[in-house]
Amino acid sequence: MKPIWKWIIGILLLLIIGVVCVGWYYSRNWKPLVEEKLKETVAKSTNGLYSLKYDDLDLNITLGNATLKNAELIPDSAVYQRMVQAKEAPNSRFHIKLSSLKVRRFNIWDIIKNRKLYIKRIEFDSPDIHMMSERHAYNDTIQPKETKTLYDNIKDVFSSINVKDIEIENVKFKFSKIEEGKSSDIVLDSVGIKVHDILVDEASIKDTTRLFYTKMVEVEVPKFSYDLSNGIYRAKFDRLVLNTQDQNVLLTKAEYAPKMSKAAYFKARNENITMAVMKFDTLRFEKLDFKELIDNQQTIAQNVQIKNGSVSLYNDKRYPKKSVSKVGKSPHQQLMKAKQLIRIDTVFVDNVDVLYGEMSGKFHKEGVITFTNAKGTLTNVTNDSTHLIKDKMMRANLSANIMGSGLLSAQFGFDMLSKDGYHTYKGTLGRMQAPAFNKILTPLLNVGIKSGNIRKVSFNMQGNDHRNWGDFRFDYDHLKVDLLNSMGEDMSRTRKGILSFVVNNILINDSNPDANEKYHIGKVNYRRVPEHTFFKTLWQSLLEGIKQCAGISKEREAKLMGAAETGKEVVDETKGVIKKTGNFFKGLFKKKDKGEEEEKKDEK
Template identity: 60%
Template sequence: MKPIWKWIIGIVAVIIVGLSVTAWYLSRNWKPILEEKLKEVIKNSTDSLYTLRYDKLDLNIALGNVTLENAVLSPDSNVYAELEKVKEAPDNVYDIRLKSLKIKRFGIINILTNRKLNVKSIFLDAPNVHLTNKYHAYNDTLSAKPKKTLYESVKDVLKSVNVQEIQMDDVAFKYSKLQDGKSSDFAVKDIDIKVHDVLIDETSLSDTTRFYYTKMVEVIVPGFTYNLAGGLYSVKFDELKINTQDENVLLTNVDYRPVMNKAAYFKKLGKNKTMADLHFDTLRMEKLDFRALLDNQQTVAKKVQIKNGYVKLYNDKRYPKSPKSHIGNGPHQQLLKVQKLINIDSVFVENIDVLYGEMSGKYYREGVITFDKATGFLTNVTNDSARLAKNKYLKADLRAKIMNSGNLHAKFSFDMLSKNGFYTYSGDLKPMQATSFNKILTPLLNVGIGSGNIRSVRFNMEGNDYRSWGDFRFEYDNLKINLLNNDGEREKKKILSFLVNQLVINDSNPDANEKYHIGKVNHKRVPEHTFFKNLWQSLLDGIKQTAGISPEREARLMNSAQSAKKAVEETKGSVKKTKGFFNKLFKKGEDKETQDK
């Protein structure tokens, strides 16, 4: 070997030995300095509320690695009590524990020369986070004391901090809410979190491409189930995915359902209050403003998608219902009453089956009406006064198959700034068989439709808190109604059915005289009726008019029955029953429509 190579090898060996000795010395002597600085940063950034404890800290200067084992970041209860006395205590307090924290590839030279910390990765193994919420009214008002930013907390030690990636696996999270001396909890496990490109410096917080100093946060939460307060309902989902860079949230197999069957639900409540059962395969929010959501609990998004599922609503009229006024409680008016900002450009609904079922208080049978495969969209879903000043209308355009038969298309337009809740709705129903409605008519009213071809239904209506008005067009033929016995055998009441079909209703529209009947609706709202019940009652007025059912026609039936004494004696009871039936039939919104939820 030539002498020059011996010199080169010797010099490299000396350098390696020197660096190793230096790294060993720094690892031993910088450890207490690092520990002191670490605790100082924790103290300064949390106003002495939190303390850090750990079993072991390993520092390898040569590789730029740090490992912290069995670390605990916990609040000091005495400090928290003092903060409560001066009304500066936060509502949320965290207790964080983890098996290990590993920091890889940090540049010690850059720290020493420029006070800049650059880290390749940070890994947290099995973090356990317990968040405790205790409400303080003074946190609802703006504080005169400005809050420190994260950069302001570390700037005396470091000019900047940059971490390329943070990974947290198998995170366990528990939330406890303290109220009136009681604690309500829920917990979820096995959460995976990835944070990409964290930068803390004097400009990063104002960087609009970053979310709280990060370029991207990815969160995956596995199956979750939680029983709501009151013991009636539970919520669950199979998976939650969050991506702050794409500004998306995805929930799969979402359920909001009772924890008991219908009979047990109404028995426990002891009153007729709607039971709801909801399921959606997909619930997605796109371009969601995470900063507005976390800072102010505001929901601001471009698009919400609800796909594949069902909405089932049930009532039981065997139980009492407390009447109350529903004036001012339309869906658009309820949106305006929400305290927190909601600002959604569009809500898309795809393939959702809607069912309303009701147990009759008289016949003890359940009738149902369905709107299958509902699809459509809502636009300008907001309670933002500034946005409503530019466009005051919330609109909905929806399609469904009613009773899985006729195609129904309905449009709604809500004036969000109207003082009396003004709205319009229009729609049309394509051909279907009228007998499809026996699923709700027979169980609730003991009435059956023997035959009937619905050719089309069209309506164009306006309404407010107090009345509804507009045009209703109903084209049909061969309509026959069967009145049934109460013994459950469904035997026709032939005489009554004949009287109804011959003397009370038109079997077609246009009728036998080729007169086309148009419903001119002018319906006064009953204050105790809900918004949707009032809609049904308004449309029902149109149905009655187009079917030729009017007070005059009922009076004509009565006069005909009185034309001869014998006829009076033979038909008096039937006529009274017929009139009573129609009083019931044309108030059947009491039985069919959705009650208070």
């Protein structure tokens, strides 16, 4: 080997030994300084609310690595209570534990020379995060004092801090919501968190492409299930993914439903309170403002997508129902009463099935009405009064197949600023066979539709807290009603046939236009029953239009319903007519007796 290479190798070895020695020296002598500075920075940057403790700090200056073992970030409850009394406490605080925190590839020379800290990667091992949320009214009403930024708190030590990637796997996360001294908890296991490109410097706080100094935070939560406080309902989902850079949140297999069967639900509540079951394969928020959501619990998004799901509502009239006024509780009025601000430009609904089922209190049978493959949009979904000054209307444009047959299209308009809940609704129903509605009519009213062609239905209605009014058009032909036996009622086939004949030929029009070519238009002016919900009031107003088009007056309706329940009243009322009619035909065709024949011969 030539002498020159011996010198080069020797110099390199001396440099390596020198670097190792310097690294060892700084690691040993800087460790206490770093520990002191680290704890001081945490306490100072949080105004004494948090303290940091750990078992050991493994610092390798040469490689640019550091490891905290058994680290814990602890909130001071006494400090927090003092902040509450001073009206300076935040709504949320955290208690964090982890087995180790590994900092990889930082440049000590850049810290010494430029006071800049660059870290390539940080890894958290088995983190346990407890978030406690306690809402304080002053955070909503009092203008917050000008507080120091994170940069203000670290600028005496570093001119900038840049962390390229943070990865946190298998996080155990507990969220405790504290209200009136009581705590309700949500626990998540195996959460994954990725954070990309954290930059803390003089300008980064004003960078609109960053959320809390980061370019991107991605969180993935696997299977989750939570029993709601009433102990009856459970909320769950299969997967949640949020990405702050894309501003998206995705929920798959989301479900809200009772933990028991329908029978057990109503038995447990011992009251006719609507049971709701909601399931959606996909629930997605797009362009969601995470900063407003985190800081102020405000839901502001460009779009929400609800795809491939179902909404089922059930009632059981065998149980008593509280007589409570529903006035002022329409959907848009409830939205305006929500405590948190909501502003969503458009909600897209795609392939959602809606079912309403009701158990009859008289006949103990369940009737159902279905709206399948519902799709459409809701726009301007907000309770933001400042936004509503520009456009006060929330709108819905939806379509669905009713009873799996006719296409129903409807448009709703909700005046969000109306004091009496003003709204409009109009729509059309295409061709379908009327007997499709027997699934709800027969179990609930003991009436069946034998035949009938619905050619078209159209309506244009308005409503408020007290009444609904508007025009209703119903084009149909060959409508025949079949009255069924009530429970325990023994009615002969002949009597039942007579009863149905009377109903079909006297009480209702079998077509519109009717036999006299008169077209009937429903002029609806329906006064709301205060105890009826918004949707029941809507249905009752449309039903009023149907009855007017079918020529069913209040008197006729009373007879029809009476016939459906027992069949006696109408039969009794028609006995005389039928008897007289029968005698008339009998008189025309009966054989004359011999005396009458002989008298006629004598007269001749």
